[in-house]
Amino acid sequence: MAGVAGLCLALAAPVSGPVAARQAGDAARDAAEALEAASVLLDTADSARDRVAALTDTVRAFEDGLAAMREGLRDAAIRETELTRRLAAQEEEVAQLLGVLTALGNRAQPETLLHPQGPLGTARSGMLVAAVTPGLAAQAAALRADLEEVTALRQLQQNAARTLEEGLSGVQNARTALSQAIADRTDLPRRFTEDPVQTEILIAATETLQGFASGLSQIGEGAEADPLPPIGDRKGLLPLPVRGVLIRGAGEADAAGVTRPGIVLATRPQALVTTPTAATIRYNGPLLDYGLVSILEPQAGLLFVLAGLEAVYGSAGEVLPAGSPVGLMGGADPQAGDVVSPSGEGGGAGRSETLYMEVRQGDQPVDPLDWFTTD
Structure with a gap:
């Protein structure tokens, strides 16, 4: 009986049960619904009055849905691994528990509870068994809940894998459609016509x-559109141009000890970059060691420099509405198997691309966080 009591204590681990399973799975289920909604947006984008705006919203919807799906599946995989390891570590204790419960089951004969010291010893043993049995039953229920949770999480991951693959395919189709819609667009006003020779010089x-x-x-002439209104009243409130995480502030040294006046944002592969406000494209293309660069002018004397893109949209002189796409980040979307791995995107590993953003006011750089807000 003392050994049985010790067994109860050995198995007294924190129990999460169905509640934790629901919490680990709710995010993935909500993300699946978001991806389905994004698929509907993609189907209706062709008939939208502004296809570029509709497809931009579609790509962003896919990005948000996939991000939520990745996180939900990763949490579910981590939870399943945790439970599996815990059950494996308690394998010996579980075997003992099952043996004791079998001995005390309905098929046990009355003489198995007789004590060699007679009626008094038998009575004492009965009292001890009566005290221990509820604990054994509770531990058995906890183990059953853990096993049911593992089964539910595995089923969730299997069901979500197909939705995730469809979402990855959908976002690729949406990006392709968006690129084509931008190439076909002819209705944007122009502030100036770029002189390619002067630009190259x-x-x-x-x-x-x-x-x-x-x-x-000095490289733009022939203004054809009215100047954009000033945005000074929105200073400090502009949204970031990409879904990302701030990893280096203005003036902070990088791993090589180099400091730059801009900020660095870590993004997921192929993330869509948009203009945070209406702006004129001053330059699109490769520049120095910054890779592909898009330079936007939201008002006279103010420039937003976005560097590190893999693709840029539009041409110099075009005036973009707020929220218009200006480019895509590099990299490749992860495969479904990489997403559900507990170590696949932990610690920000999924944000493998970096966008450098600089704000220049007049001829001087200023801290971009003076203009932009982060959450």
Whole structure:
């Protein structure tokens, strides 16, 4: 009996049961619904009055749904691994518990509870058994709940894997459709017509981003659209141009000890980059060691520099409405098997791409976080 009491204590681990299973699975189920809604948006985008805006919303919806699905499935996988390891570590104790419960089951004969010291010893043994049995039953119920939770989580992951694959395919189709819609767009106003020769001369003569930004005002002529209204009243309230996490602030040194006046955002592969406000495209293309760069002018004397893109949309001189796509980040979407791995995206590993963003006011850089807000 003392051994049985010790067994109860050995198995007294924290129990989460069905409640934790629901919590671990709710995010994945909600994400599946979000991906289905994004698929509906993709189907209706062709008939939208503004296909670019509709497809931009569709890509963002897919991005948000996939991000939620990744997190939900990862949490479910971590929870399943935790329970499986805990059950494996308690395998010996579980076997003992099952043996004791079998001995005390309905098929046990009355003489198995007789004590060699007679009626008094038998009575004492009966009292001890009566005290221990509820604990054994509770532990058996806890083990059953853990096993049921593992089964539910595995089923959830199996069901969500197909939805995840469909979502990955859907976002790729949406990006392709968006690129084509942007290429077909002809209704954007133009502030100026770019002179490609002057642009090439400026790039060749430029050694710094500051020098290039200062020379931009000299390569555009023939304004055809009214100047954009000032946005000073929105200073500090503008949304970031991409779904990302701030990993380096303005003036902070990188791993090589280099400091830059802009900020660095970690993003997921193929993330969509949009303009946070209406702006004129001042430059799109490769520049120095920044990779592909998009430079936006939301008002006279103010520039937003977005560097590190894999693809850029539009041409210099076009005036973009707020929220318009300006490019895509690089990298490749993860496979479904990588997403459900407990270590697949932990600690920010899923945000493998970086966007460098600089804000220049006049000829001087300013901290982008003076203009943008983060959550």
